[in-house]
Amino acid sequence: MKANNHITIIRSFVAIGVACAISGVWAANVPAGTELATKQELVRNNGSEPASLDPHKVESDVEFNLISDFFDGLVAVRNDGSIEPRLAEKWEEKDNTVWTFHLRPGLKWSNGEPITAEDVVWSWQRLADPKTASPYASYLGGMHIANAADIALGKQASDTLGVKALDANTLQITLTQPTAAFLAMLAHPSLVPVDKSVVEKFGDKWTQPGNFVSSGAYTLSQWVVNEKVIGLRNKQYWDDSDTVINKVTYLPIASETADINRYKAGEIDIVYTLSQTQFGSLKKSIPDQVHVTPKLATYYYEFNTTKAPFNDPRVRRALNMALDKDIIAEKVLGQGQIPAWVVSQKKIGGVEIKSPEYASWSHEKRVTEAKKLLEEAGFNASHPLSFNLLYNTSENHKRIAIAVSSMWSKNLGVEAKLQNQEWKTMLDTMHNGTFDVVRYAWIADYDDASTFLNTFRTGNSENNSKFSNAAYDEALDNAAKADNVADRGKFYQQAEDLLAKDVPAIPVYHYVLVQLVKPYVGGYAPNNLGFYYTKDMYIKKH
Numbered sequence: 001m002k003a004n005n006h007i008t009i010i011r012s013f014v015a016i017g018v019a020c021a022i023s024g025v026w027a028a029n030v031p032a033g034t035e036l037a038t039k040q041e042l043v044r045n046n047g048s049e050p051a052s053l054d055p056h057k058v059e060s061d062v063e064f065n066l067i068s069d070f071f072d073g074l075v076a077v078r079n080d081g082s083i084e085p086r087l088a089e090k091w092e093e094k095d096n097t098v099w100t101f102h103l104r105p106g107l108k109w110s111n112g113e114p115i116t117a118e119d120v121v122w123s124w125q126r127l128a129d130p131k132t133a134s135p136y137a138s139y140l141g142g143m144h145i146a147n148a149a150d151i152a153l154g155k156q157a158s159d160t161l162g163v164k165a166l167d168a169n170t171l172q173i174t175l176t177q178p179t180a181a182f183l184a185m186l187a188h189p190s191l192v193p194v195d196k197s198v199v200e201k202f203g204d205k206w207t208q209p210g211n212f213v214s215s216g217a218y219t220l221s222q223w224v225v226n227e228k229v230i231g232l233r234n235k236q237y238w239d240d241s242d243t244v245i246n247k248v249t250y251l252p253i254a255s256e257t258a259d260i261n262r263y264k265a266g267e268i269d270i271v272y273t274l275s276q277t278q279f280g281s282l283k284k285s286i287p288d289q290v291h292v293t294p295k296l297a298t299y300y301y302e303f304n305t306t307k308a309p310f311n312d313p314r315v316r317r318a319l320n321m322a323l324d325k326d327i328i329a330e331k332v333l334g335q336g337q338i339p340a341w342v343v344s345q346k347k348i349g350g351v352e353i354k355s356p357e358y359a360s361w362s363h364e365k366r367v368t369e370a371k372k373l374l375e376e377a378g379f380n381a382s383h384p385l386s387f388n389l390l391y392n393t394s395e396n397h398k399r400i401a402i403a404v405s406s407m408w409s410k411n412l413g414v415e416a417k418l419q420n421q422e423w424k425t426m427l428d429t430m431h432n433g434t435f436d437v438v439r440y441a442w443i444a445d446y447d448d449a450s451t452f453l454n455t456f457r458t459g460n461s462e463n464n465s466k467f468s469n470a471a472y473d474e475a476l477d478n479a480a481k482a483d484n485v486a487d488r489g490k491f492y493q494q495a496e497d498l499l500a501k502d503v504p505a506i507p508v509y510h511y512v513l514v515q516l517v518k519p520y521v522g523g524y525a526p527n528n529l530g531f532y533y534t535k536d537m538y539i540k541k542h
Contacts, residue, residue: 034538042245043251044534048422053066055189073188073191096178111236113197146175181448256272271516274515295526296447296529299507301505304465315377319370319506322367337512339510341355390435449492523538
């Protein structure tokens with residue numbers, strides 16, 4: 001998923017033919033002897049105004065943070081990588097291609113109506129249907145659900161999707177081939193069911209307060225645009241008895257300085273992210289409130305490869321080589337971020353990805369090669385390269401963009417003119433293809449390299465670069481078919497090698513999650529995708 005600043009793959013796979021029903025669920029786990037506050041309310045900054053609360057219309061952590069609190073999927077993934085039963089209490093599979101899920105009895109929407117298997121079928125058909133224009137329309141195809149890829153391309157009707165309700169509480173999913181990451185991919189927020197009757201009754205307005213119907217621990221109470229979104233505890237939720245926090249408020253504050261100031265004033269319990277300029281002083285003054293955790297996410301600049309001169313891979317590769325990513329990670333950021341030369345991760349899903357050869361060169365050697373590539377592409381001192389570099393409004397993004405543009409100017413004589421837009425506007429610009437180079441990031445949807453690499457497949461709904469390479473697509477096809485980690489790693493390496501040569505996007509750094517959290521907030525435990533859930537937390541007496 002996109003990161004405005006998307007459940008990890010299981011570490012061992014379910015054996016063929018073995019039924020699976022894992023006990024124990026995620027919930028607020030309050031240690032014995034903990035004294036709770038009378039007022040169980042949490043305020044979280046969420047970084048930006050959400051584009052929507054429709055799970056099929058969104059694509060970033062801004063929206064998925066909310067959707068993960070408001071909706072439940074069939075399963076989730078625990079922080080240890082094991083699969084968590086949610087709406088589905090158990091499942092079994094045959095030949096790793098036919099999966100049957102049994103919903104918990106008595107499931108209800110927040111309006112008291114029953115949640116059925118047919119709701120899942122209709123929701124997934126809606127997700128894949130091109131008319132919905134979901135950024136995640138290709139996701140079901142990536143899972144290899146029968147007919148999903150053709151539906152997303154408009155080649156088949158949505159009702160041919162390989163998902164059917166055997167009865168009100170039983171769902172059957174048919175895959176065209178075994179998919180090792182299937183259960184983990186199933187936990188993605190785009191796959192939560194939505195209420196068909198409410199969507200059909202209210203159309204695009206179904207996500208407004210008063211119309212909104214949810215299945216998760218919370219439901220929408222208020223949405224004041226550019227001010228706050230408020231969720232109240234959903235008393236119809238199947239696991240409500242294990243929920244502690246009664247009210248959660250999400251703020252859309254883009255300014256890291258304003259975020260921290262309101263945190264210091266006691267108005268916010270968890271900040272969205274921590275400004276680099278204040279990180280050092282806060283680490284010294286309130287070290288117990290500064291949390292730095294690993295995160296499977298990559299920050300990069302994506303090219304519009306359909307637009308000259310960025311249809312020339314030499315230009316793209318030159319701009320990649322000319323960046324001193326060590327300085328960006330260690331000096332501009334300096335919170336533990338790692339310089340990035342691969343789009344996915346150096347280690348992910350049991351696979352180790354090697355960086356391209358030029359990553360091991362000295363910075364001076366890379367700059368020399370970059371100048372040669374630009375010269376070959378027709379750019380030099382008398383004909384300098386100039387383009388627009390777009391980023392969404394954020395102090396951190398601005399600081400990084402200034403550093404990057406300065407490096408390109410100093411090393412190559414390139415002019416990168418900085419442009420910023422609000423989050424929702426930038427997404428529109430990106431999807432419309434009216435950009436040169438755009439600040440971008442991807443948080444893993446699950447712990448496997450394919451979550452990053454699939455976004456550059458030909459025709460993928462998240463491929464905003466419009467990059468297309470048949471050999472790259474074939475490498476990912478082969479990885480999906482591989483029946484062991486070693487073989488998958490070999491094909492992922494082939495794909496990364498092609499990205500390093502063609503560079504549809506410049507990987508800049510790999511993330512860490514950096515936040516301030518009040519000491520009275522219990523249960524804060526981000527997973528390696530950077531998600532943490534209000535239903536798992538509680539407020540201690542303070």
